[in-house]
Amino acid sequence: MFLFRKNKRRPISFNNSLVPGLTPPHTSGGSSLQALLLFRIENSNMKRLAFKPKSKFRESLGAKFIALNAFIALIAILLIFVFIFKEALPIFSDKDIRSEAGLDRMINKQVYYEGREAKWSWQPNSEVPKYSLYPLFLGTIKAALIAMLFAIPLGVGAAIYSAEFATPRFREIVKPIVELLAAIPSVVLGFFALMILATFLQDILGLPFRLNALNAGIALGLAVIPIVFTIAEDAMTSVPRSLRDAAVALGANPWQVSLTMVLPAAIPGISAGIVLGFGRAIGETMIVLMASGNAAIISASFLDSARTFSATIAAELAEVVFGDTHYTVLFFIGSLLFVLTFLINLSGDLILVRLKTRFQGKIK
Amino acid sequence: MMTHDAMTATEQPSAQGRLDFRRKTRGTIPRGLAFLAVMVVFALLTIILGSIILGGFGTISWEFITHPPEQGMEAGGIFPAIFGTVALVFLMIIAAVPVGVFTAIYLQEYTRPDSLGTRLIRVAVNNLAGVPSIVFGLFGLGFFIAFIGGGIDAVFFPAQGPVWGQPAIIWAALTLALLTLPVVIVSTEEALRTIPRELKEASLALGGTKLQTIRRITIPQATPGILTGAILAVSRGAGEVAPIMFTGAAYYLPYLPTKLNDQFMELGYHIYVMATQSPDVEATKPILYGTVLVLMILTVALNSVAILIRSRMRKRRVQV
Numbered sequence: 001m002f003l004f005r006k007n008k009r010r011p012i013s014f015n016n017s018l019v020p021g022l023t024p025p026h027t028s029g030g031s032s033l034q035a036l037l038l039f040r041i042e043n044s045n046m047k048r049l050a051f052k053p054k055s056k057f058r059e060s061l062g063a064k065f066i067a068l069n070a071f072i073a074l075i076a077i078l079l080i081f082v083f084i085f086k087e088a089l090p091i092f093s094d095k096d097i098r099s100e101a102g103l104d105r106m107i108n109k110q111v112y113y114e115g116r117e118a119k120w121s122w123q124p125n126s127e128v129p130k131y132s133l134y135p136l137f138l139g140t141i142k143a144a145l146i147a148m149l150f151a152i153p154l155g156v157g158a159a160i161y162s163a164e165f166a167t168p169r170f171r172e173i174v175k176p177i178v179e180l181l182a183a184i185p186s187v188v189l190g191f192f193a194l195m196i197l198a199t200f201l202q203d204i205l206g207l208p209f210r211l212n213a214l215n216a217g218i219a220l221g222l223a224v225i226p227i228v229f230t231i232a233e234d235a236m237t238s239v240p241r242s243l244r245d246a247a248v249a250l251g252a253n254p255w256q257v258s259l260t261m262v263l264p265a266a267i268p269g270i271s272a273g274i275v276l277g278f279g280r281a282i283g284e285t286m287i288v289l290m291a292s293g294n295a296a297i298i299s300a301s302f303l304d305s306a307r308t309f310s311a312t313i314a315a316e317l318a319e320v321v322f323g324d325t326h327y328t329v330l331f332f333i334g335s336l337l338f339v340l341t342f343l344i345n346l347s348g349d350l351i352l353v354r355l356k357t358r359f360q361g362k363i364k
Numbered sequence: 365m366m367t368h369d370a371m372t373a374t375e376q377p378s379a380q381g382r383l384d385f386r387r388k389t390r391g392t393i394p395r396g397l398a399f400l401a402v403m404v405v406f407a408l409l410t411i412i413l414g415s416i417i418l419g420g421f422g423t424i425s426w427e428f429i430t431h432p433p434e435q436g437m438e439a440g441g442i443f444p445a446i447f448g449t450v451a452l453v454f455l456m457i458i459a460a461v462p463v464g465v466f467t468a469i470y471l472q473e474y475t476r477p478d479s480l481g482t483r484l485i486r487v488a489v490n491n492l493a494g495v496p497s498i499v500f501g502l503f504g505l506g507f508f509i510a511f512i513g514g515g516i517d518a519v520f521f522p523a524q525g526p527v528w529g530q531p532a533i534i535w536a537a538l539t540l541a542l543l544t545l546p547v548v549i550v551s552t553e554e555a556l557r558t559i560p561r562e563l564k565e566a567s568l569a570l571g572g573t574k575l576q577t578i579r580r581i582t583i584p585q586a587t588p589g590i591l592t593g594a595i596l597a598v599s600r601g602a603g604e605v606a607p608i609m610f611t612g613a614a615y616y617l618p619y620l621p622t623k624l625n626d627q628f629m630e631l632g633y634h635i636y637v638m639a640t641q642s643p644d645v646e647a648t649k650p651i652l653y654g655t656v657l658v659l660m661i662l663t664v665a666l667n668s669v670a671i672l673i674r675s676r677m678r679k680r681r682v683q684v
Contacts, residue, residue: 058575059573059574059575062575062578063474063574063575065466066466066469066470066474067470067474069462069463069466069467069470070466070467070470070471070474070481070485071481071485072463072467072545073463073467073485073488073489073492073545073546073549074484074485074488076488076492076542076545077488077491077492077495079503079507080495080499080500080503080507080542083503083506083507083511084499084502084503084506086506087502087506153401154401154404154405155401156401157397157398157400157401157402158398158401158402158405160394160398160401161395161398161399161401161402162402164398165395165398165399166402172675174402176668176671176675177405177406177409178402178405179667179671180409180664180667180668180671181405181408181409183599183663183664183666183667183668184412184603184660184663184664185602185603185604185605185632185659185660185663186497186603186604186605186606187603187605187632187633187635187636187659188412188416188603188632188635188656188659188660188663189412190636190639191635191639191652191656192412192415192416194639194640195639195652196411196415222408222412225405229405255394255395258394259394276494279494280494282496283494283495283496283497283498283499284496284497285496285497285498285605285606286605286606286632286636289636289640290636290639290640310496310498310606313498313501313502314498314501314606314609317501317502317505317609317610318609318610322510330502331502331506334498334499334502337496337498337499338495338496338499341494341495341496341499342491342494342495344494345490345491345493345494346487346491349487349490
């Protein structure tokens with residue numbers, strides 16, 4: 001009834017019993033026959049359902065409008081690609097910028113002062129600007145590696161417990177609480193690492209400096225845990241029941257089912273979680289900016305400072321001159337980050353898609 | 365291995381008890397380790413939340429929330445930052461929710477899941493969610509401020525200095541809207557999937573057109589999901605700092621943003637600058653903790669509400 005009343009734009013069907021003895025005209029134009037019919041049903045309840053010619057137009061306009069919105073995400077990702085790369089392009093096209101920060105200068109060791117030995121160095125604001133990306137690359141990998149070492153055992157372990165061992169009621173508690181970790185803004189995690197974790201680590205390890213890669217890595221791990229947890233947990237709970245039943249039928253205990261059946265089947269999902277977590281760790285900005293000390297040094301030690309790609313952009317972009325070498329290099333780093341995370345996320349998604357089709361039994 | 369165990373067990377009944385014991389004890393180690401992981405995560409969360417609540421609880425008062433900062437951030441409140449954050453996410457939501465909802469509707473109602481357009485959009489949405497937030501900041505600067513804003517200035521205000529081609533709340537909000545778009549899309553899509561097919565079919569059977577069905581059946585039914593998406597987007601947007609650093613946030617402003625091209629103060633940015641660039645960390649510490657607590661309450665409370673709505677929605681799907 002409710003639907004009927006609101007339904008104003010639909011033509012009534014002419015071959016029903018309301019209008020007996022007439023063959024239905026299928027044309028929707030304003031013929032005299034239709035006018036007659038409309039007149040005849042004028043006083044009936046069906047009057048408000050009479051045909052309005054706007055309908056079809058509005059219908060297709062609405063569909064087009066919805067489709068237009070749907071493509072905004074696609075357009076946005078293309079625009080991001082275009083505009084980040086456009087600003088980085090002078091590295092290859094502009095002669096002055098290329099001589100100062102060409103690919104060779106960013107990758108290989110350079111002799112910056114006559115007579116000194118060649119080295120990698122990131123010092124964009126010195127007398128002789130140095131734009132070697134190697135220290136930044138090292139810092140990025142170092143921080144992300146520590147984060148993963150910290151987050152994988154905790155995230156996967158918690159996922160195994162939640163999916164396999166926890167009672168349904170406890171699971172209802174575990175899941176939202178771990179997901180709550182994802183709700184903490186990264187600036188707050190950075191603040192936590194800067195004010196509290198750094199002091200704690202310095203005290204127990206007896207370090208000369210408060211801020212270092214370990215401190216940033218652990219805080220970064222806190223941001224990665226929920227990603228690893230959620231995806232790994234989903235992978236394990238979506239293992240088909242038939243597999244579990246088969247293991248149980250062969251006499252396996254609950255934990256044997258988990259470790260010998262469910263876990264191997266869910267390994268692709270768990271690794272997808274790890275891959276996507278790594279993507280987050282590479283791109284995360286505020287945590288490393290606040291907690292890592294930001295010294296662009298060449299050191300593999302976890303207890304030394306680290307300067308990452310993202311933190312470099314965040315720390316330096318505010319001070320650069322629009323369009324100069326430094327600005328261009330920062331956008332080049334942005335392009336690197338974009339491509340890197342794009343590839344990482346794409347591979348993570350591909351693993352998940354394959355896992356899904358396998359569990360649905362579609363793989364040959 | 366298991367079948368072997370079972371066979372030896374039937375052949376040698378006397379070994380049954382020992383075998384059972386072995387099976388049980390072997391299970392406790394992986395189980396215990398997994399439980400330990402859960403407990404460590406819980407402990408870490410408790411430490412983070414606990415230290416922030418303890419540190420910030422004493423600072424929060426009515427004055428703190430309603431007054432502007434004084435004496436170089438060492439006294440007074442954070443009202444402009446709260447106002448700026450709310451204004452920012454409000455503008456962001458206006459931009460992100462309609463686009464996100466329509467995208468979800470398009471993906472669920474208008475196309476087949478294996479069509480090229482759908483697959484492209486899905487890849488785009490997934491990757492949009494994975495683009496580092498600092499890259500969004502670069503994009504906001506390069507596209508919204510330099511290209512769009514600069515373009516508007518060149519056409520309409522050629523004689524003046526930058527009017528729109530400068531960091532402003534509208535550019536920051538649009539940048540954040542792109543960042544949170546995937547959140548809205550995913551959450552709306554999930555809601556659309558829970559709508560019983562019969563409802564839509566009933567509408568179509570009664571002569572409703574597709575658009576009418578979407579307007580009167582699909583969207584009202586998906587409201588909890590759309591709401592969840594919007595809340596999650598707000599919570600995410602309120603906490604992001606990297607995208608707004610160069611697109612409009614300011615550390616201190618003597619006035620509140622009233623126009624779309626004004627700069628604004630924001631809680632997260634306030635925390636970042638106070639924590640890293642304050643000349644006297646000890647003096648600003650209470651205010652810093654208080655600001656962190658306000659931001660935490662805002663984001664965590666919003667998230668909890670969203671999780672609650674979502675879990676109710678999921679239960680409903682099981683019943684249908």
